[in-house]
Amino acid sequence: MENREQVVNSFPNSAYMEEKNPWQKCGILVVAIFGIIAVVALVVILVVQNMPLTQKYKYGIVLDAGSSHTTVFIYEWPAEKDNNTGRAKQKHACNVKGPGISSYAGAPWKAGQSLRDCMQEVEMTIPRKRHAETPLYLGATAGMRLLNLKNSSASEEVFRAVSDALQTFPFSYQGARILSGQEEGAYGWVTVNYLDDRLKQGLKTTGALDLGGASTQISFVSTTWDGVEAPANSVTFRLYGNDYNLYTHSFLCYGKDQALKMALAQQTRSGPGSINDPCFHPGYVETNNYSKLYDSPCVSDRKPQGAPATFQHTGIGNFQQCQDVVRTLFNFSQCKYSRCSFNGVHQPPVEGLFGAFSAYYYVMKFLNLNDMPYPLHKVKEKIANFCATPWEKVKEQNPKVKLEFLMTYCFTGTYLLTLLTEGYNFTSEMYSNIKFIHKIKGSDAGWTLGYMLNLTNMIPAEAPDTPPLPYGGYVAAVTITALILLFIVLLAVCAFRPGCHKRPHII
Incomplete structure (x- = not known):
């Protein structure tokens, strides 16, 4: 027995030997290679997927x-x-x-x-x-x-x-x-609300007020009107899964340039040789041609018979009197509907926020009335003071503005204010809901973008599909998958390591 122990003790490294597997090294190598390839491939996919x-x-x-x-x-x-x-x-x-x-x-x-x-x-x-x-x-x-x-x-x-x-x-x-006037108004409304993300997000929409040279448009969604009373003013859209019943109307001849022609026609209806115009600055004097004034279809049927070839146009700059002249352009006496704006055109009560663009913006910007919601009485006061400013002083204060535009700002400012408050019935409180805008997120407000979106079918009727996972969820899922894969590889490597599964025995 003693001799046996001596033999055993004399060979300590031979007493216990690990069981050898001739394929062990090869298996470890294969698993390691595949594990590394899998991890590298996953990382590459992540990088490629998310690289700009x-x-x-x-x-x-x-x-x-x-x-x-x-x-x-x-x-x-x-x-x-x-x-x-x-x-x-x-x-x-x-x-x-x-x-x-x-x-x-x-x-x-x-x-x-x-x-x-x-x-x-x-x-x-x-x-x-x-x-x-x-x-x-x-x-x-x-x-x-x-x-x-x-x-x-x-x-x-x-x-x-x-x-x-x-x-x-x-x-x-x-x-x-x-484009029809109705299309112009409707596409302007689409543009304003599309750029402001109100359509896609299903938010309460913004009304649109457009003032051009020859026409003006008003468009808004009314919660008190279903389109039955005046179907010609109704446009229905289904955009991003939401239905919109839009009130819209265009007034031909009520753009700023044609409105000025109508105002001058009103003051020259008797064919005088001169007029004193409260809508032009004191000291403004110009000789105008009757034929040129009455060459538009908006006023051609009003040309006075026997009028001289020209008339002297003299400014006196009085805001209140100018408003009286402007009011003559609107007919408030006839309405066959429950309520009207002017000229017998049905209009539900204005409601919500409005974006006013095109000439609205440029005129109010010139008058410094576009940056903040001024109270209505302040707006009237500022326009009145501007109209009363002598023409020579106005030119001196605005040397870079073309005279053809500069001379009309008194009239146009008075006109658009009267159009909004008395034509469209914006009260003093509602007037503060009007924002005078030029661009929305870098794009001009107007009908053109809405027109293109409609013709190219770029606004879907239904809300667009969304991916099953948001971007953050996608990244988290891939990361967890990668960790699980790495854990499996480590287990496999460990299984083949000599120290992980020793089975000693005596030789």
């Missing part, structure tokens, strides 16, 4: 052919999100030099020629590879509506010249047409 990619965009072009000028807008949106969650936004705007296309009735070719500089600018702005697929639209508003009423053949010639010019550019030309 170069954003690709699609584009659309809309020409706003207004009564006084034309503006070319470029819109862009993410290429992979055409009508789902991608936001269309304004990339660029170009103001066409010269008057609106309706002014070229006597020389239609000039209407097309006037667009070329801006269109060449557009051609350089949009990537060349996107040219052929970029839709190009031209929408004409009240200026062309009036020309079409006055001379339909001239209107057709202008459109032909404009179309010929636009088709020379490498875009997908979709045609030119006259």
Whole structure:
């Protein structure tokens, strides 16, 4: 027995030996390789999935052919999100030099020629590879509506010249047409609420007030009106899964330029050789031509018989008297509905917030009344003081403003205030709900974006689908999966390690 112990003790490293497996080293190597490959692959997927990619965009072009000028807008949106969650936004705007296309009735070719500089600018702005697929639209508003009423053949010639010019550019030309007043108002409402994310999020919408040179539009959702009383003023939309019953109306001839013509026609209805106009500054004197004043369909039937060729137009600058003149442009006596705005047009009570754009914004900006909600009495006071300012002093204080615009701000300020408060029935309290806006999140307020969104079907009727997991949930799920995989690999490696499963025995 002693001898046996001595033998055992004399060979300590041979007494207990680990069971050897000839495939052990090979198995460990294989598991380790596959584990490393799996982990590396998962990390690569995560990095590639979340690395920033170069954003690709699609584009659309809309020409706003207004009564006084034309503006070319470029819109862009993410290429992979055409009508789902991608936001269309304004990339660029170009103001066409010269008057609106309706002014070229006597020389239609000039209407097309006037667009070329801006269109060449557009051609350089949009990537060349996107040219052929970029839709190009031209929408004409009240200026062309009036020309079409006055001379339909001239209107057709202008459109032909404009179309010929636009088709020379490498875009997908979709045609030119006259928008109805209802369309102009409705698309302006869509633009304002789309840019403010109210449609997508199902929020309470904002009303839209648009004032151009030849027409003005009011559009809003009323909770007290179902469209039955005046169906011609009703437009129904289903956008992002929500239904909107929109009240909208356009007043042709009630844009700022045509309203001024109507005010002058009212004061010259007897054919005088001179008038003292309270809507122009004291010291303003100009000789006007009767034929030019009455060349618009808005006033052509009022031209006095036997009037001289010209009349002297003298300003006296009185806000109260100017309001009296402006009030004569509205007919408040006739209404066959439960309630009306003016001229016998039905309108439910205004409610909620409103965005006022186009000429509303530019006039109120000039008068420094656009940045904050001034009380109505302060607005009247400021316009009254401006109207009473002598013409020479007004010119001296505003040397950079074109005289053709500067001389009309007293009238236009008085007009738009009267239109809002007495025409549309905004009370002193409701007036504070009007915000005078130019841009929303970098895009101009107006009908053009809403028009393009409608024609390209970019606003879905139903709410877009969302992924089953939000981005944060997706990352968490992948991370947990990676940790589980790593844990399994470690277990497998441990299983093959010599120290993890010793089975000693005596030799």
